[in-house]
Amino acid sequence: NQETEVHERKIIINGLIYSINEYEKTAIVKGRSTFGYCQKFLISRSITHESQEYIVTKISDKAFENADTIVNIRFAPDSELKIIGEYSFSYTGIESITLPPHLTEIAVMHFFIVLEIPANSELIKIGSCAFYSTKIESISIPAKTSQIEKDFICYTPNLNTISVSENNPYFKSFKNKYLLRKSENKFNILFCSIKNIEIADIPDEIEVIGSFSF
Secondary structure (H helix, E strand, O other): OHHHHHHEEEEEEOOEEEEEEOOOOEEEEEEEOOOOOOOEEEEOOEEEEOOEEEEEEEEOOOOOOOOOOOOEEEEOOOOOOOEEOOOOOOOOOOOEEEOOOOOOEEOOOOOOOEEEOOOOOOOOEEOOOOOOOOOOOEEEEOOOOOEEOOOOOOOOOOOOEEEEOOOOOOEEEEOOOEEEEEEOOEEEEEEEEOOOOOOOOOOOOOOEEOOOOO
16 A cells, blocks of 8 residues: 555545556546635646646545535536546535536436536437436437446436437437447447337347336
């Protein structure tokens, strides 16, 4: 554990707590400082400590959980953030978040806000219950998304549209209500659907209906 102590340190910059990795020159957002209660935060592409730049790559699990005074979180346009950990923004005062384009993985969000996924998103993995209890009304699956947990849209009562980038080779949308997954070079798996469907319209090519389809 001596190596960890040498290479990782916690610092506070502009009201945010970071864990910096001195070997990789990266930083993780751990939360906000208890010495201040700012309502708005900007997650920068990088931070500088003792003349050394550290690229911010992750927001840790529960980083801002229960921080109900926070109303706005923004990401720098050139953000290099890759991962947002579980429950990072649960029970905050945030009303909406636009995910940074280079984000590759999101875990359980569990907050009552509106999420926006940019068209140029590099998102690869969407975790279990990723949008649980959000106010999200539409989801657009980006081109690079290849891993989606089957219950990723559980308890999303406002969701009415699921679309998929035409350049995504793993998933496609049917009537903007159903998400189909490819297997054996054809989209034959009904992966999931929006939750307010009264009469299901299942495509002829479907051979498997997933356990969380409805």
